[in-house]
Amino acid sequence: MEKFEHEYNADQIQVLEGLEAVRKRPGMYIGSVSVRGLHHLVYEIVDNSVDEALAGYCKNIKVTIEPGNIICVEDDGRGIPIDKHAKTGLSAAETVYTVLHAGGKFGGDSGYKVSGGLHGVGASVVNALSEWTEVTIQRDGGIHQMSFERGKTVKPLTRIGDSKKTGTKVRFYADDTIFETLEYEYEVLENRFREMAFLTKGLSIELEDQREEVPRTAKFCFEGGLNSFVEYLNRSKEKLHPQPIYIEKEGDFPVEIAIQYTTSYSESIYTFVNNINTIEGGTHLEGFKRSLTKVFNDYARAKNILKEKDANLVGDDIREGITAVISVKVKEPQFEGQTKTKLGNSEVAGIVQSMVNEHLANFLEENPNVGKAILEKCISAARAREAARKARELVRKKNSLETATLPGKLADCSSKIADECEVYIVEGDSAGGSAKQGRDRRFQAILPLWGKMLNVEKARADKIYGNDKLNPVILAIGAGIGNEFDITKIRYGKVIIMADADVDGAHIRTLLLTFFFRYMRPLIENGNVYLAQPPLFKLSKKGMEDIYCYTDEDLDKKFAELAERGISRDQVGIQRYKGLGEMNPDQLWETTMNPETRTLVKVTMDDAISADEIFSLLMGDEVNPRREFIEKNAKYVKNLDI
Numbered sequence: 032m033e034k035f036e037h038e039y040n041a042d043q044i045q046v047l048e049g050l051e052a053v054r055k056r057p058g059m060y061i062g063s064v065s066v067r068g069l070h071h072l073v074y075e076i077v078d079n080s081v082d083e084a085l086a087g088y089c090k091n092i093k094v095t096i097e098p099g100n101i102i103c104v105e106d107d108g109r110g111i112p113i114d115k116h117a118k119t120g121l122s123a124a125e126t127v128y129t130v131l132h133a134g135g136k137f138g139g140d141s142g143y144k145v146s147g148g149l150h151g152v153g154a155s156v157v158n159a160l161s162e163w164t165e166v167t168i169q170r171d172g173g174i175h176q177m178s179f180e181r182g183k184t185v186k187p188l189t190r191i192g193d194s195k196k197t198g199t200k201v202r203f204y205a206d207d208t209i210f211e212t213l214e215y216e217y218e219v220l221e222n223r224f225r226e227m228a229f230l231t232k233g234l235s236i237e238l239e240d241q242r243e244e245v246p247r248t249a250k251f252c253f254e255g256g257l258n259s260f261v262e263y264l265n266r267s268k269e270k271l272h273p274q275p276i277y278i279e280k281e282g283d284f285p286v287e288i289a290i291q292y293t294t295s296y297s298e299s300i301y302t303f304v305n306n307i308n309t310i311e312g313g314t315h316l317e318g319f320k321r322s323l324t325k326v327f328n329d330y331a332r333a334k335n336i337l338k339e340k341d342a343n344l345v346g347d348d349i350r351e352g353i354t355a356v357i358s359v360k361v362k363e364p365q366f367e368g369q370t371k372t373k374l375g376n377s378e379v380a381g382i383v384q385s386m387v388n389e390h391l392a393n394f395l396e397e398n399p400n401v402g403k404a405i406l407e408k409c410i411s412a413a414r415a416r417e418a419a420r421k422a423r424e425l426v427r428k429k430n431s432l433e434t435a436t437l438p439g440k441l442a443d444c445s446s447k448i449a450d451e452c453e454v455y456i457v458e459g460d461s462a463g464g465s466a467k468q469g470r471d472r473r474f475q476a477i478l479p480l481w482g483k484m485l486n487v488e489k490a491r492a493d494k495i496y497g498n499d500k501l502n503p504v505i506l507a508i509g510a511g512i513g514n515e516f517d518i519t520k521i522r523y524g525k526v527i528i529m530a531d532a533d534v535d536g537a538h539i540r541t542l543l544l545t546f547f548f549r550y551m552r553p554l555i556e557n558g559n560v561y562l563a564q565p566p567l568f569k570l571s572k573k574g575m576e577d578i579y580c581y582t583d584e585d586l587d588k589k590f591a592e593l594a595e596r597g598i599s600r601d602q603v604g605i606q607r608y609k610g611l612g613e614m615n616p617d618q619l620w621e622t623t624m625n626p627e628t629r630t631l632v633k634v635t636m637d638d639a640i641s642a643d644e645i646f647s648l649l650m651g652d653e654v655n656p657r658r659e660f661i662e663k664n665a666k667y668v669k670n671l672d673i
């Protein structure tokens with residue numbers, strides 16, 4: 032391809048060096064070069080369209096995954112300005128695409144651009160990390176186009192036609208020498224765009240995946256904003272009141288909040304700052320919680336639901352069953368925390384608090400029935416909390432009478448260094464026996480599970496302490512549950528669920544994962560939870576070492592490899608394992624437990640919102656969503672060879 036010959040001046044050389052820095056250390060700009068970083072490219076471009084929407088000029092965004100993993104993002108905003116930039120001598124549009132951070136703070140007063148975290152690094156980073164980028168702008172009566180290769184301009188902005196419309200279209204093909212994969216995941220993008228549409232009332236975001244013969248499409252546009260978001264999150268839950276409580280304030284410091292209580296026992300509060308999910312919370316969340324506690328206590332006292340002698344309700348009681356989304360816009364956000372997703376601006380707490388104080392108190396005055404329903408729930412949560420405390424004490428007493436607070440069924444390992452220790456949680460008698468015999472007792476502990484299954488979505492903490500199936504798990508891990516869970520106390524670095532690859536196995540896996548998600552979430556966040564992968568088949572032949580296959584595809588692969596060696600299918604014996612119990616201790620060690628040869632799957636919390644949704648779906652009495660979840664396990668479980 033013929034390229035424009037550039038004569039570079041000092042400014043432009045700096046520009047090239049800037050983008051070269053991005054290519055050298057992509058992780059610094061987009062987090063990682065995994066599929067996650069790849070999706071980040073799309074978000075960066077779409078964020079620019081969303082900013083144009085927030086400025087009030089763009090109503091529609093369309094994202095297309097073209098065949099061959101080319102991304103096209105199109106909006107109907109004003110179009111990126113095309114006039115010459117005084118300093119660089121380039122068009123404004125080219126500057127945005129080639130100068131590092133030009134996009135990050137453009138205009139200065141252009142609204143709520145993000146200055147922290149990974150977001151908002153801008154179009155130039157996408158450009159630097161793409162094999163090619165093509166930008167088409169409709170503006171000032173014309174169609175203007177420019178293109179780049181790996182961040183370098185190959186065609187400066189050129190007028191290629193006339194148009195009365197306005198808008199910006201960006202197509203790019205990510206650089207496969209930088210990214211581990213170029214395969215975009217439709218569901219991941221779909222979830223993100225749904226979320227973005229909820230967060231920007233009235234904005235329409237369309238997604239089309241043209242990689243399949245029949246394109247997949249989705250279109251999101253919510254006039255209800257966060258109200259729609261909360262209704263969506265609660266779609267499979269029983270509500271305490273029909274409409275979410277809605278709080279909105281525009282102006283210098285925009286705040287939008289929607290709240291709806293359900294009969295569930297868990298708390299789902301999601302918070303956003305400048306459309307970024309603040310997973311670690313921060314001052315906005317603190318202000319919200321403080322206000323909620325105060326307003327409900329004041330209301331309960333005023334209505335004599337709490338008597339003078341009664342103690343105040345605590346925050347946990349008041350948040351049981353709550354679903355809420357909080358979205359604030361902050362001019363200069365400070366992001367803190369491990370993943371830079373915790374809002375640090377101290378002034379925000381007070382602003383959110385006083386706003387919620389005022390709105391919520393008014394709402395309760397005007398809707399006494401809703402107030403009553405919520406308070407009844409809070410009071411029953413308080414009673415359950417008291418019952419849980421007693422149950423916990425009972426368990427503690429009972430256990431201290433028995434052997435050193437460890438469950439009787441636990442075959443512990445000899446090492447006491449948590450980092451090197453693993454506990455296998457195993458369902459059933461024979462599998463537990465094989466695991467005990469097959470393990471390396473220096474660092475591997477076995478906990479066989481017994482007793483009645485409990486759906487933790489439908490039980491409060493008091494029931495969990497008393498449950499003969501889950502209590503041993505709590506004791507073995509040794510770090511408590513709920514608010515009291517203390518990750519520094521865990522007794523094993525790896526908590527490994529080992530269950531059969533059948534319906535019963537799926538059941539126990541689901542139960543334990545739900546339990547960990549609701550009551551020991553840091554254990555998942557910290558990457559301590561794993562799924563063991565027992566083989567499905569064994570291939571054997573006289574004079575040949577046994578071959579184990581872990582999936583149906585694996586079986587086909589192994590047969591193909593054997594064929595290359597001149598061994599046909601009918602020459603080998605094939606055993607299908609129906610359960611772990613069919614394996615003898617040596618086989619179990621070799622295939623599933625030996626760190627040298629096993630495969631473990633690490634459970635991740637990539638997307639807390641979809642995890643929460645999945646677990647809520649599972650709560651239902653229906654079997655089908657449960658089964659679907661198991662089949663879709665891959666959604667939040669990442670493959671990891673260890």
Ligand code: 28F
Binds near residue numbers: 080105109
């Ligand atoms: C598919 C991706 O990037 N859309 C965008 C605009 C609109 C303006 C703008 C963008 C101004 C000075 C940089 C137009 N008119 N979609 C997009 N739409 N950027 S990005 O301004 C950028 C800055 O230098 C815009 C008036 N003001 C702003």
